Amino acid sequence: xxxxxxxxxxxxxxxxxxxxxxxxxxxxxxxxxxxxxxxxxxxxxxxxxxxxxxxxxxxxxxxxxxxxxxxxxxxxxxxxxxxxxxxxxxxxxxxxxxxxxxxxxxxxxxxxxxxxxxxxxxxxxxxxxxxxxxxxxxxxxxxxxxxxxxxxx
Amino acid sequence: xxxxxxxxxxxxxxxxxxxxxxxxxxxxxxxxxxxxxxxxxxxxxxxxxxxxxxxxxxxxxxxxxxxxxxxxxxxxxxxxxxxxxxxxxxxxxxxxxxxxxxxxxxxxxxxxxxxxxxxxxxxxxxxxxxxxxxxxxxxxxxxxxxxxxxxxx
DNA sequence: CTCAAACTTGAACTTGGCTTTAAGTCAAGA
DNA sequence: TCTTGACTTAAAGCCAAGTTCAAGTTTGAG
Numbered sequence: 001x002x003x004x005x006x007x008x009x010x011x012x013x014x015x016x017x018x019x020x021x022x023x024x025x026x027x028x029x030x031x032x033x034x035x036x037x038x039x040x041x042x043x044x045x046x047x048x049x050x051x052x053x054x055x056x057x058x059x060x061x062x063x064x065x066x067x068x069x070x071x072x073x074x075x076x077x078x079x080x081x082x083x084x085x086x087x088x089x090x091x092x093x094x095x096x097x098x099x100x101x102x103x104x105x106x107x108x109x110x111x112x113x114x115x116x117x118x119x120x121x122x123x124x125x126x127x128x129x130x131x132x133x134x135x136x137x138x139x140x141x142x143x144x145x146x147x148x149x150x151x152x153x
Numbered sequence: 154x155x156x157x158x159x160x161x162x163x164x165x166x167x168x169x170x171x172x173x174x175x176x177x178x179x180x181x182x183x184x185x186x187x188x189x190x191x192x193x194x195x196x197x198x199x200x201x202x203x204x205x206x207x208x209x210x211x212x213x214x215x216x217x218x219x220x221x222x223x224x225x226x227x228x229x230x231x232x233x234x235x236x237x238x239x240x241x242x243x244x245x246x247x248x249x250x251x252x253x254x255x256x257x258x259x260x261x262x263x264x265x266x267x268x269x270x271x272x273x274x275x276x277x278x279x280x281x282x283x284x285x286x287x288x289x290x291x292x293x294x295x296x297x298x299x300x301x302x303x304x305x306x
Numbered sequence: 307c308t309c310a311a312a313c314t315t316g317a318a319c320t321t322g323g324c325t326t327t328a329a330g331t332c333a334a335g336a
Numbered sequence: 337t338c339t340t341g342a343c344t345t346a347a348a349g350c351c352a353a354g355t356t357c358a359a360g361t362t363t364g365a366g
Contacts, residue, residue, distance in 0.1 A: 053258040082266035089259040106242040113235035
């Protein structure tokens, strides 16, 4: 099945100009034309899904291009492609860890402002986590695990 | 305790120019000077930790500035600050979900290239997930949950 | 007093990833 | 035949978040 750039745009959520940009950057090797117009097929749409995934794992366009070039080399590049996927998997796991840490801080802050709101002041947090209520101390420990004493506003 | 820009740079991992940039952008309200030089204290260092957190939750500099302005308004802004933290918490949860989805695709791809490498070809994945080995079908389902048939290279 | 290290400023520059613009082509339908 | 909508190109523009630059100031040691 073949698609126009507009159809692929709707299928992937990427704008036509982004698709042209990706093509120009070499992310869609072997993309053909008919009457000057780009003709996409299901393989291209699948490639775009992988591109999106590599992008969210932190790969830059030029590195995605290198990967797409590898896919044109068939079985000769399996090992390199596998290595790249493993590297991105590891990076993604690290990123998830960092987001969990960010989340812990935000949960503490949500509790903190909830508490401040119901008390009318932030005095409960002077010298935090020392004189914090149990719930707050718990959240604080998760948010700032490597932190002995001191206040946190 | 007071610190120079260089000390704070080492404490936070942010470059001196980034700290000057943050100051210029209003992210450190009330930052003082002595002899023309910026003087940071522990509160500023704590603010920088929160700034980092808001940044990784997806807030832009201008919105972080708005938040820091709120913190200068004391108890009058508790409700707004709480609302903002809750919004960022929700955003962060969504981001973690997306990263898990990305991870699932990468895990499938790791398996895929491992398999391709040991077989010497990708024929096992023609019409995936149909004729995939059990392990592969499992990973495929997690990677592409809303996907009935068709191959995936 | 002199020197080096660390700081100051405003302005220009960089990077990545698109998006916009301008001018033109192509195919289908009235 | 004319119009309309979707497409084409190259080049320029945009944005966020810093970074770099050039020129000057402050501070403490020797």
